[in-house]
Amino acid sequence: xxxxxxxxxxxxxxxxxxxxxxxxxxxxGTEPALMDAYVQASDDATRSIVLDFSGLDxxxxxxxxxxxxxxxxxxxxxxxxxxFGLSEHYRQIFELTRLDDAIGIHDTAAxxxxxxxx
Amino acid sequence: MALLHSLRRSLRLDPSTLEARxxxxxxxxxxxxxxxxxxxxxxxxxxxLAYLQSSPGPVDLTSLELxxxxxxxxxxxxxxxxxxxxxxxxxxxxxxxxxRLSEQEYSTDDRRLLASLATQAAPAVRVxxxxxxxxxxxxxxxxLEQEMRVATLIQQQFLPHELPKLPDWQVAAYYGPARxxxxxxxxxxxxxxxxxxxxxxxxxxxxxxxxxxxxxxxxVLRGExxxxxxxxxVLRRANEILLPxxxxxxxxxxxxLVLEPATGRVVYANAGHLPPYVRTADGVIELRxxxxxxxxxxxxxxxxxxxxxxxRQSVLLYSDGVVEAHxxxxxxxxxxxxxxxxxxxxxxxxxxxxxxxxxxEFVGRGWDQEDDITLVALQRTGGGEHVLLGAGAExxxxxxxxxxxxxxxxxxxxPGNERIAMSQVAATVAPLDLPTARLERLKTAVSEAAxxxxxYGSQNDPAIPVEIEVWVTEDDLFVSVADRGLSGxxxxxxxxxxxxxxxxxxxxxxxxxxxxxxxxxxxxxxTDGAAQKVILTLHLRGVDDAGQPV
Numbered sequence: 001x002x003x004x005x006x007x008x009x010x011x012x013x014x015x016x017x018x019x020x021x022x023x024x025x026x027x028x029g030t031e032p033a034l035m036d037a038y039v040q041a042s043d044d045a046t047r048s049i050v051l052d053f054s055g056l057d058x059x060x061x062x063x064x065x066x067x068x069x070x071x072x073x074x075x076x077x078x079x080x081x082x083x084f085g086l087s088e089h090y091r092q093i094f095e096l097t098r099l100d101d102a103i104g105i106h107d108t109a110a111x112x113x114x115x116x117x118x
Numbered sequence: 119m120a121l122l123h124s125l126r127r128s129l130r131l132d133p134s135t136l137e138a139r140x141x142x143x144x145x146x147x148x149x150x151x152x153x154x155x156x157x158x159x160x161x162x163x164x165x166x167l168a169y170l171q172s173s174p175g176p177v178d179l180t181s182l183e184l185x186x187x188x189x190x191x192x193x194x195x196x197x198x199x200x201x202x203x204x205x206x207x208x209x210x211x212x213x214x215x216x217x218r219l220s221e222q223e224y225s226t227d228d229r230r231l232l233a234s235l236a237t238q239a240a241p242a243v244r245v246x247x248x249x250x251x252x253x254x255x256x257x258x259x260x261x262l263e264q265e266m267r268v269a270t271l272i273q274q275q276f277l278p279h280e281l282p283k284l285p286d287w288q289v290a291a292y293y294g295p296a297r298x299x300x301x302x303x304x305x306x307x308x309x310x311x312x313x314x315x316x317x318x319x320x321x322x323x324x325x326x327x328x329x330x331x332x333x334x335x336x337x338v339l340r341g342e343x344x345x346x347x348x349x350x351x352v353l354r355r356a357n358e359i360l361l362p363x364x365x366x367x368x369x370x371x372x373x374x375l376v377l378e379p380a381t382g383r384v385v386y387a388n389a390g391h392l393p394p395y396v397r398t399a400d401g402v403i404e405l406r407x408x409x410x411x412x413x414x415x416x417x418x419x420x421x422x423x424x425x426x427x428x429x430r431q432s433v434l435l436y437s438d439g440v441v442e443a444h445x446x447x448x449x450x451x452x453x454x455x456x457x458x459x460x461x462x463x464x465x466x467x468x469x470x471x472x473x474x475x476x477x478x479e480f481v482g483r484g485w486d487q488e489d490d491i492t493l494v495a496l497q498r499t500g501g502g503e504h505v506l507l508g509a510g511a512e513x514x515x516x517x518x519x520x521x522x523x524x525x526x527x528x529x530x531x532x533p534g535n536e537r538i539a540m541s542q543v544a545a546t547v548a549p550l551d552l553p554t555a556r557l558e559r560l561k562t563a564v565s566e567a568a569x570x571x572x573x574y575g576s577q578n579d580p581a582i583p584v585e586i587e588v589w590v591t592e593d594d595l596f597v598s599v600a601d602r603g604l605s606g607x608x609x610x611x612x613x614x615x616x617x618x619x620x621x622x623x624x625x626x627x628x629x630x631x632x633x634x635x636x637x638x639x640x641x642x643x644x645t646d647g648a649a650q651k652v653i654l655t656l657h658l659r660g661v662d663d664a665g666q667p668v
Contacts (some may be wrong), residue, residue, distance in 0.1 A: 060536070060565055061630040089558040096636050097629070 006030050008037045016047040017116040023055030028062030031069070038070060042077060048116035049074055052109065054085030064097055071102055080104065084112035158195050158214075160188040170202040171209045175233040176224070177202070199224055201232045203240040210244055265326050269299040272329035275583070276336050276528070282306045282314050284379040286429075288497040290470040294439075295490050301328030301370075302437045302490035305336055307343040308523045310546055314379065315343045315352075318435040318494055319372035319391060327365060330581060335360060335370050335412065337528040337583065341538065344525055345545060349374045349387040350409075350422035357389065357412045357420075364413035371411045373435055382427040382498055387420040394435045395460045396427065402460045405433075432469055432497040434460055439489035440473075446482045455480070469495045521596075525588040529568070531576020531601075539568035539586050543597055546588050550595060550658065560597070560656055563637035566630040567599040567652045570608070575601020575650065595656045603648035 006024035013019060018041035020034070041049055051067075074081045082104040086094065094100045106112035160166060166188040170177065177200045179193055192200065192214065201213040213236060218224060224232075273295060281289045291304055301321025309315055317339055321328040335356065342355045353374055360370065373394060375386035386394075390411035393404040409420035427433055436456070443451040459476055463469050470493055478485075525546040529535045543564045544557065552560065568584060576582035585600040608631070635641045640655040 058537070058565075060562070060569060061633055062569070064629065087558075088555060089562070092559075093562070093633065096633065 006033060008033050010037050010040045012041070013050075013113065013116075015045045017050060017113070018042065018046060018048075019050040019052050019113075021052035021055060024057055026056065026059040026063030026066060028066055030063065031066050034066060034070060035073075038073060042074075042079065046077070046079055048080045048082060050112050050116050051081065051083040051103070052085050053083055053087075053090065054109075056085070056087070056090065059090055059093070064093070064099065067099060067103070071099075075102075080116070082106060082112045082116050084109050158188065158191045158197070160191075164188040167209060170200065170212065171204070173202055176200070176229045176236075178224070199232070201236045203236050203243060205240040205244040210240060210247070213239075266297075266299055269324075269326045269329040270295060272326070272333055273299060273303075276333045277303060278306050282308065284314065284377075286499060287377075287379055288468075288495075288499045290468065290493075290495045290497075292470055292474060292493040293490070294487065294492075296324070296439070296487045298324045299329065300324050300439065300490035301332045302439065302492040303332045303336055304435070304492050304494050305339065307340055308526065309347060309376065310344055310524055310549060311347060312378075313347070314377050315339075315349075316375045316377060316435065316494060316496070317372060318394075318437060318492055319370055319389075320437045320439075320490070320492075321368065321370050323368050327368065331360075331364065331368055331370065331413075333528075333581075333583070334363065334530070335372065337530060339372075339374065340527050341529070341542065343374075344542070347376070348422060349376050349385055350420040353387045353389050353409060353412065353420040354418065357410075357414075357418050358416065360413040361416055369411040369413040375405070375433075375435070377427075377496065382429070382431075383424065384427060384433070385422060385424050387422045389418075389420060392436060392438060392441075394433050395457060396425065396434075397432050397460050397463055398428070399431075402457050427496070427498050429498050432460075432463060432495060434469065434473075435492075435494040435496075437490060437492040439487075439491035440477060440493065442489060443477060443481050443485075443491065444488070445480050451477060451480055469497055521589045521591050523587065523589045525586065527586040528583045529572075529586065530580035531572045531578060531582040531584050532580040533569075533572055533578055535572060535584070536565045536568035539584070539599070540565040543586065543588055547595060550590070552595075552656070556656060559637040560595075560654070563634045563641075563654050564597055564599065566634050566637075567597075567654065570630050571599050571601035571652070574605035574608075575603055577604045579604075590658070593657060593659050595658055597654045598644075598651050599654075600649060600651040603645075603650045607645065608643050608650055608652065 006022065006026070008030075009021040009023070011019045011021070020037045020041050022030075022034070026034070038049065071081055081102070084106040086105065091100075091105065094103070094105060104112070104115055106115060164186050165184055166186040169182075169184060169186075179189060179198055179200055182189060195214075196216045197214040198217045199215040201215070202209055203211040203213065213232065215224075215232075218228075273293075277293055278291070281291060289306075293302060293304065295302075301323060303317070303319050303321075305315075305317040307315035307317065317336070319332070319335060321331045321335065323331075338356045338359050339352065342352045342359075346352050346355060353372065356372075364370075370389070371391040372389040373386065373391040374388075375384050375394065377384050384405070386405055386407060387409055388407040389409045393406045396403050396405060405423065405425055407421040407423045410418045434456075441451055441453050441456055445451070455476075456473075459473055460469075463472065473493060473495075477491075481487075525542060527539065527542055529538055540561045544561050547557070547560070564586075568586065571584040572578060576584055582602050582604065585598075587596075587598045587600075589596050631641075634652065634654065638654040639657050639661070642653045642655070644651040644653060
């Protein structure tokens with residue numbers, strides 16, 4: 001009854017980079033929507049996927065597990081995963097779980113996009 | 119009915135067609151011992167029954183002249199000869215035979231053999247039937263007993279195990295289950311503003327369904343009460359939440375009263391429950407407020423009223439089981455008697471014990487209690503004595519006296535409810551003004567602990583609750599998340615290792631625990647039998663925003 005709604009928005013920034021903006025929650029229940037978004041965001045020319053967390057309300061360990069799954073898929077395609085817009089709290093969680101070793105975390109959209117070469 | 123039932127189990131002895139019939143008969147009940155022929159139903163009024171009852175032997179259907187739908191149906195089904203099975207003068211079934219394979223008529227020898235077979239088979243069939251009936255009865259009784267055990271268990275789990283400790287009030291509660299366990303309940307809910315919510319309710323119906331609705335109602339009230347301090351609003355919300363979940367013909371009457379212990383001020387609302395009595399210097403009055411029972415109709419409003427309980431006055435909340443208790447002569451205990459006992463009460467005496475003594479005297483020995491009985495008595499005294507009657511009394515330790523419970527919450531073990539746990543705890547600790555970062559971390563820790571409890575402790579079963587308690591001492595804030603440990607003990611927290619996780623070697627439960635550990639100042643796992651509790655601690659003094667000592 002209180003599982004918050006999640007909307008995911010995909011934007012192709014350039015032939016080589018796309019953003020996936022997540023509004024709402026990331027839990028294990030977000031898997032189908034996030035994986036669909038990844039399929040939309042990615043093709044043979046895509047080099048970077050940038051996650052926009054500025055609309056993130058809530059993420060739990062199920063959501064972290066989901067990001068790991070996404071990370072695997074992205075790396076298999078030889079792509080990079082980047083992120084921006086994380087609140088201080090979730091940034092700390094990324095550090096704790098070492099997700100920041102594998103996902104390039106940036107403070108701002110501009111910094112993330114520059115790193116993505118978009 | 120027994121006769122009809124037996125007749126449906128008629129046997130057809132015709133090997134030439136047996137195989138085809140069995141194959142065509144796939145939808146027959148699976149438990150039949152022998153393959154049966156076509157099912158011919160014989161109405162209880164059919165003249166064939168009277169004919170068979172009086173017939174001394176096999177009856178030839180081809181030549182039988184009887185105006186009977188059953189004879190027509192049997193002929194259509196290919197039956198040529200019917201042999202009645204008679205046991206102790208009662209027709210209990212028939213052997214139905216098709217035409218002889220040789221296409222000749224049944225001979226006199228055939229008929230004699232069949233008559234003799236029927237005479238011997240009939241009592242055997244009857245005995246087998248009686249054995250089956252008896253086994254069915256025993257099974258039904260065992261099911262009922264098992265159901266009552268489950269209902270009692272649910273009831274015991276959900277009733278409070280401790281009474282609130284209120285200075286200058288004597289609080290007592292009694293719950294006496296009927297043999298068939300009804301749906302009575304009572305509860306004390308500590309509210310964030312220091313007041314206390316007191317609930318007495320009754321679910322229509324008995325047994326497990328009533329117990330489950332009682333448990334659900336109680337958890338809804340525990341959830342809503344701290345969020346909406348107005349009793350009318352709490353009942354209104356509870357009604358909206360419970361309505362879609364309520365089975366047909368069930369509803370819950372419920373009185374909800376909020377007491378401010380220091381002033382004696384009470385605010386209350388009533389969802390169709392019996393109004394509480396208050397003994398004042400001028401006699402016994404009722405606290406009346408209008409409202410429909412919970413779970414009946416949408417959009418209900420609940421009248422909210424106020425009163426003040428002065429020193430040496432008392433309040434009695436009760437269920438209908440007490441007034442409807444019958445004496446040996448069949449008369450009821452009744453409202454006038456209860457009211458008179460309230461009026462007689464002398465300040466300083468124990469109201470509840472006195473009422474129960476009178477009740478037991480009234481009903482006499484060998485009382486078969488028809489309904490649950492619930493009594494909650496609040497006496498405004500000079501001292502702060504506490505009495506708990508009935509099962510579940512726990513000694514109150516000196517340490518407990520220093521802790522102030524802010525929230526007691528019981529959530530169904532349903533995925534997604536960790537969000538409720540998180541927001542409830544956040545709302546409860548709001549007055550403590552924790553730094554934002556610490557509050558965020560506490561929320562994540564509570565959510566992870568509740569998620570683990572739901573997924574592992576309750577195995578995602580909404581009927582198996584997860585209990586959350588929040589309390590403070592002078593220096594610390596504590597949140598405990600308790601589960602029933604269905605999936606075994608809580609493992610150690612695991613340092614997340616992306617490589618291992620990707621290889622499927624790390625379990626998400628360990629990750630959740632790792633997160634929790636790093637979100638709070640201390641995490642402790644307490645095990646009590648199978649049940650387990652994760653206790654989270656945040657220091658309220660002497661730490662900075664990051665939880666570092668200052």
